[in-house]
Amino acid sequence: MNPPTQPPTDEPPRDDRVFDSLLEEFLTQQHPPDLTARIVTAWRRQSHRASNAGSSTELIVAAKPIQAGKKSLEIPDNRAQLPRNPVLPHRIAWMLAVCAALILVFVGIKAVTFLDHDPALANQDEANSATNPSPSQLANNGVQPTPNSVTPETIELDDLPFNSPESSLADTDSPSPSIRTVERLPNTQVVAEIDQSLANLWHSLQLEPNPVESADERARRVIATLTGLELPAPAAATNNIQDEIAQATHSMAFARRWAANFTQQWFDHSNADAAAVERLTQEIAVAIEQDQPWNSVMIQLLGGDLTNQESTSSVFVSALAGGENHRLIDRLGAQFLDANLTCVRCHDANGRPERATDQQATYWSLVALLKGIDSRQDADQGKRVVQDLQAELFSVDSNKSPKPEPSAFYDLPSGVLKSAAAQLPDGSPWQTAGGSPRVALANWVSQSPEMDRATVNHVWKLAFGRFLVPQVVAVESAGMQHRTELLGFLATQFRAHNHNLKDLVGWVVSSEAFAREPLTLTQDEWLNFSDQELELLQLRELVFAAGPSLQPQSQSLEASLATVIKWNTPTDIDRTATLAQPSTDNQPSKPRVPNSVAMPSLSYILHGQQPTISQESFVNRLLRAKRLSWEQRVDHVVGLSNRTTAGSRVQQLAKELLEQNNGDARAALLHLLWAVQNGS
Numbered sequence: 001m002n003p004p005t006q007p008p009t010d011e012p013p014r015d016d017r018v019f020d021s022l023l024e025e026f027l028t029q030q031h032p033p034d035l036t037a038r039i040v041t042a043w044r045r046q047s048h049r050a051s052n053a054g055s056s057t058e059l060i061v062a063a064k065p066i067q068a069g070k071k072s073l074e075i076p077d078n079r080a081q082l083p084r085n086p087v088l089p090h091r092i093a094w095m096l097a098v099c100a101a102l103i104l105v106f107v108g109i110k111a112v113t114f115l116d117h118d119p120a121l122a123n124q125d126e127a128n129s130a131t132n133p134s135p136s137q138l139a140n141n142g143v144q145p146t147p148n149s150v151t152p153e154t155i156e157l158d159d160l161p162f163n164s165p166e167s168s169l170a171d172t173d174s175p176s177p178s179i180r181t182v183e184r185l186p187n188t189q190v191v192a193e194i195d196q197s198l199a200n201l202w203h204s205l206q207l208e209p210n211p212v213e214s215a216d217e218r219a220r221r222v223i224a225t226l227t228g229l230e231l232p233a234p235a236a237a238t239n240n241i242q243d244e245i246a247q248a249t250h251s252m253a254f255a256r257r258w259a260a261n262f263t264q265q266w267f268d269h270s271n272a273d274a275a276a277v278e279r280l281t282q283e284i285a286v287a288i289e290q291d292q293p294w295n296s297v298m299i300q301l302l303g304g305d306l307t308n309q310e311s312t313s314s315v316f317v318s319a320l321a322g323g324e325n326h327r328l329i330d331r332l333g334a335q336f337l338d339a340n341l342t343c344v345r346c347h348d349a350n351g352r353p354e355r356a357t358d359q360q361a362t363y364w365s366l367v368a369l370l371k372g373i374d375s376r377q378d379a380d381q382g383k384r385v386v387q388d389l390q391a392e393l394f395s396v397d398s399n400k401s402p403k404p405e406p407s408a409f410y411d412l413p414s415g416v417l418k419s420a421a422a423q424l425p426d427g428s429p430w431q432t433a434g435g436s437p438r439v440a441l442a443n444w445v446s447q448s449p450e451m452d453r454a455t456v457n458h459v460w461k462l463a464f465g466r467f468l469v470p471q472v473v474a475v476e477s478a479g480m481q482h483r484t485e486l487l488g489f490l491a492t493q494f495r496a497h498n499h500n501l502k503d504l505v506g507w508v509v510s511s512e513a514f515a516r517e518p519l520t521l522t523q524d525e526w527l528n529f530s531d532q533e534l535e536l537l538q539l540r541e542l543v544f545a546a547g548p549s550l551q552p553q554s555q556s557l558e559a560s561l562a563t564v565i566k567w568n569t570p571t572d573i574d575r576t577a578t579l580a581q582p583s584t585d586n587q588p589s590k591p592r593v594p595n596s597v598a599m600p601s602l603s604y605i606l607h608g609q610q611p612t613i614s615q616e617s618f619v620n621r622l623l624r625a626k627r628l629s630w631e632q633r634v635d636h637v638v639g640l641s642n643r644t645t646a647g648s649r650v651q652q653l654a655k656e657l658l659e660q661n662n663g664d665a666r667a668a669l670l671h672l673l674w675a676v677q678n679g680s
Contacts, residue, residue, distance in 0.1 A: 184496035187503060187510075193489060194511045201482035202545050209545035210516040218515050219244055221547070225463055225509055227253040245510055249502040252289055258505065259285035261462050266301070266335055270327070271375075272319035273383050280315050293499040294455060295446045298336060303435070303442030306388040309381075318375040318384040324408075325370045330639075332366075333357060336445050337425065338454035340471040341366075342639030347413045349472070356425055357450065360410065364420035368408040369430060369437045371422070390436045394422070413627075425450070452491035456504065463508045464548045466677075472640055474621070475673070477614040479543045516547040521602050531610065538606040557641060560675035561653040563604060565660065603678045611670045619669045630658065630665065637672045 185193070202209055213221070219241060223229060226248040248254055263281045284297065304313030320328040326345070333341030339357035343349050349358035356362045372390035377383070395402040408420045422437055424430055424444045433440035445451050460468040469487045470476045490507070497503045508514060519541055521529075529537075540546050611619075622633045631646075634654045638646040646654065657668040 182492045182496055185493060187506065190490075190493050190503075190507050191510045194486065194507060194513070197482060197486040197489070198511070198513050198544060201479045201543055204482065205479060205539065205543065207540060207543065207545055209513075210519070210540065210547065212512065212515050213517050213547065215241070222509050222514075223248055225548075226257065226505065227251060228257045229253060242510065245506050249506050252285070254502070254505075255285040255289035256281075258462075258501065259288055262458070265458065266316070266331065267319055270319040270331075271322075271384055272315065276310075276315040276383075277319075280312055283312060288501055291500060291502065294501045294504075295451055295499045298446040298451060299442050301442070302332070302445070303439045306386045306438075309385055314386050317373060318386045321370075321373050321375040321386065323374075324367050325373060326367075328370065328373075329363065329366050332441075332445070334454075334471065335458070336454050337448070337450040338457055338471060339450070340640060343472060343636065346411075349474075356427060360412070361418070361420055362425055362427075364408040364410045364418075365423040365427075366425065366441070367410075368406055368420050368422040369424070369441055371406045371408070373438055388436075388438070390438060394437055449491060449495070452495050452499070453487055455499075455501075456487055456490045456494055459501075459504050459508055463505070463514060464544060466542075468544075472618075475615050475618045475640065475677070476542065476612060478539060478612070483543075513544040514547055516545070518549045519546045519602060519606075521605060526605055534606060534610050538610050538612070541606060542612075557638070557675060558649055558653065560678050561650065561657070561672070563601065564671045564675055565653065565656055567604065601678075604674065607674050607678065611673070615670065615673055616666075619666055619673065622669060623665060630655075633665070633669060634672065637669060637676055640673075641676050 212218075220230070222241065222245060226245070259281050263277055263284060267277050283300075287297065287300075288294075300312045301316040302313060305311045306314055306317060308314060309318075317328065320331050322328075330340075330342050333339040337357050339355070340349070341357065341363050344358055344360050344363045346360065348360050349355075372388065372393045374387045374389070375384045376387065378385045393403070393406050395405070405422050407422065410418055410420065412418055422430060424433060424441065425448075426444075430437045430440040433443040435443065457467050457469060457471070468490075469480070469483050473480060490504070493507075494500075494504050519537055521537070619637075622628065622636055625633075628636070631651060634646050634651060638650060654668065654672055657671050658665060661667040661671075
């Protein structure tokens, strides 16, 4: 009797399905129960039928393919249908099954043996839920990772062939590596880490730092930085410097001083009401004096009640909101996200592409997220008032039917039109953070590591006069790896210390870098120093191998530009007294001739005359962007400051610079870059 005829089908032969199922099980690591027993039983049953019937019935194994989500392994059967040996197929399948079973048993024994001999892997679940610093954090803390502490390879789930829709990163219980809890170190150890990190930086550059100041001078500088008060000379060194720092940081003078430092940055070049800003400064001072966590200030500024025009949030939003809220977004980026969002408004930032805040799409997602927030001048009240229409635009109330959310449209550098949905900076839906989109953004920022880094960076700038790591890394590169690691270490310790601003400021002013003598340069030295000597002084200042000046020269952007124009005035005296830019033909510059002209600021001597390679590269990139007009290039450079765009006065001064340099846009933009980086 012939075997029954099977209906035609597109499925591969059953023998091949056995192999396909085994392959799928091996790749997905999803094993059905009793695989070997089922195969052997099926083979014996089929062999018995074949011997009884005396026929060549094919081997049929009822092995159901594994369901691995929506995606499953499909191996097309393109082999030609050749005459089949009646006995060979089931023998091959049996041999493959036995080999697969032996391999699985062998791998299982090895895995059990390995776990028994490696406590770290045997307790992996327990270790993942506990504190688990990364190798970089261990290095920052002075601890060398052990040979067994290997960082596991990260594989994107979407790239796997059997990605299950039920499995996602959001379902894992382990915390995000960027905000993982780290050990809280004592203040003295944090300061020691700062000193060691900077010492390693100076050693890598073969740079000798300035000597440490005398105890009296150091105490006066510390007290002036912390409180804004002048310490009497007889009392300068009566106490231990650490006692002086502890006493000063716990005073109301410190709270008022640093509250004013921050509010001045938040509301610089804004429409803020002076009286309202003063009230807000007093509120911030009380919060600092009472040791309130510094990240809560974000909730006060952006996540508060906007129906009360006198609230802290109303003061902040009314001063910066308007139009598409570009100024508000730029200020949030610069002050709380450690990112210059002015650049990414029209293109992705260079230097840190892995950061979401350096991507153009993120900027326009924030534009969409803040739609419905506006401020306008109220003629009756004589001040700006806030409008909050987000409840009408977004589905804020979960009990109501969802609304189509607004989006923002923008142009890529190539000219392609794109749209951006309302999302948080990390790309997650705003609904996950709670409240309206504005409140959700405030909650997200307050808990983000970006705000930790931003706070550390601004405290460092307020103490030293320049960022530890510039927000646009393309304009500076000296010792950037060491500086970035130090910024990350201080940010994690700031979080571990419950965002205590007093501790953070105390760490910075207690460091040896802050205690070193500031750079000084007499007029005779300036006139006789070579370019190489000036570049060495510049490098020493850039990497904090010299202490900050007790009275740093702070001036507006307009005043800084006026300084440049003054020292570029094409008169015979000034032309021989200063060289505004180094020569571009690699020829040694002419010696500076002494004359009666007063010397410019030290910062201009070091940075206006000696632009760094990174600064030149930044300007050259602007010049290569042929779509940008001169005014747009000026806006890009001015965007490195707290300003969204250059005003008419700044544009006028920039045009004068261009004319002074005989149309040399490169030289004019380098001058403008110095003025932006040194102007307040």
